[in-house]
Amino acid sequence: MRDNDLVEWWNYWGLSEMATAVGAAITGNGIVVATDVRGLCADGSAQRVEAKDQWHLGSCTKLFTCCLWAKFVELGRCDWRSPVASYFMSEFPVDDDWQTVTVGDLLQHRVSIASDLPRSVMYEHWHHTGELAIQRTSIAMEALSSPTRPISYPVYSNVGYILVGAIIDRLGVGPFELSLQEHLLDELSITSAGFGPPPRIRGHRARLRLGPFEFGRSSPRDPQSTYSDNPAVYSSAGTLHMSLGDVLSLLTALVDPAVELLPPETCMKVLKVSCNHAAKTAMQPLEESNTRFEIVGSNTMWSSAFVFDLQERRASAVVANDGRTRVVNAVARLAHRLVVNSATAT
Missing domain, CATH: 3.40.710.10 (DD-peptidase/beta-lactamase superfamily)
Incomplete structure (x- = not known):
């Protein structure tokens, strides 16, 4: 995968035009691990996102569970x-x-x-x-x-x-x-994880929603607001946040047999069990595949997608601080494309 591939795909999908902050990462066999974050922490903010910033993972939390x-x-x-x-x-x-x-x-x-x-x-x-x-x-x-x-x-x-x-x-x-902390996150040396909205990057939703139709983008959600995420009791279902670098720790463990988190057959079981299910959004699962898996998350204010190709032993993650349906769909498409593109570019 070339160093500028992530930039090319941002431009191709127009994702950086849809959300104020976006991030992507890819890892796996035969490629240089690549990450890219860009944009502002919130609409109207002057603070730029940084590599160390945490992103809300929504229902991609379910993979960790x-x-x-x-x-x-x-x-x-x-x-x-x-x-x-x-x-x-x-x-x-x-x-x-x-x-x-x-x-x-x-x-x-x-x-x-x-x-x-x-x-x-x-x-x-x-x-x-x-x-x-x-x-x-x-x-x-x-x-x-x-x-x-x-x-x-x-x-x-x-x-x-x-x-x-x-x-x-x-x-x-x-x-x-x-x-979760003692038996998974600590073992993967994940240090940025927490629950609820991240402290710096703020989520956005549609300004108005009428049935399946969404209009405009809302003002940023204050992370201190009670309603800036699902209730805390959803922790095992969808409130985890962490940096993209820490996300890659899990993704790498699931596609690289050299990482001794779980046996390869158990990694396959985990992906078969937790992935390729249609989410509450308009997203559809990937076409039937024995080696490619996808999980998509959104709490209406954030979007996230992880895609795995076990045949190529590669995985990608894409995130955005906007939960509108078109953003969720673009995030999932880009995550899928990054895995495919990395395989054809080597």
Whole structure:
């Protein structure tokens, strides 16, 4: 991959014209690791983004949650086929239907369950000051009291990943956030990670949305505002932030067998389980492929996309501080193109 390829692709897709801040990175076999960030921290700001800045990853957080589950599977603490009900039956009543639903089903979005918390419940959790593990338990109690079933096709669900967070709370290694830090982020030497909106770069959404139609760009969202991200209880589903360099640490570990995070067959399992599902946006999953995987994230104020090609052992990440649908789509297309372009340029 040539040094100026990232600049060429910014210009080709026009992404830097859509969002005030954008970033991209690529890593893998036979190429020089490349990263590029450009733009301003917010619309109207004079502060330029820097390589060390953190970016909101939205639902790409789910890849980290899935990797954490895989780590615990390798340690013998759990299994992809573990029944969801088995982790909660000693604490509160669980509908019998949950006996047939596995954690793997939740991770693949193959459970008949709500996609998000009801708006009224979200408002409660935005203002909830209790421990996140306790909040996850209350969500699990409500969800598992209702009938459900495994399904053969993905139906995107943040609630499913909140339940996975609640299950990780019960593996005897501490709450989800601590487990993620100690068993994944620390092992990858990731030091910039946190939850919620990043401190410097600010997100933007559509100024007006009428059904599928979006008009204009909103003013920057203050990271101190309660509503500048999903509630904190969404931590296992979509509130992680970190620098692009730290994102590359995970992406490299999943495509490079020399990085001993997980066995190669488990890396493949993680990508098959967590990727190639249509998100809540207009994005569509990649065409059927045994070696290429994609995960896309947005909390309506940010966009992110990771694309992996296991045959070429390469991966890319693209991020932007704008969650409008056209930006999410452009971010995903650019991430895909960077992987393809790096393969054909070597």
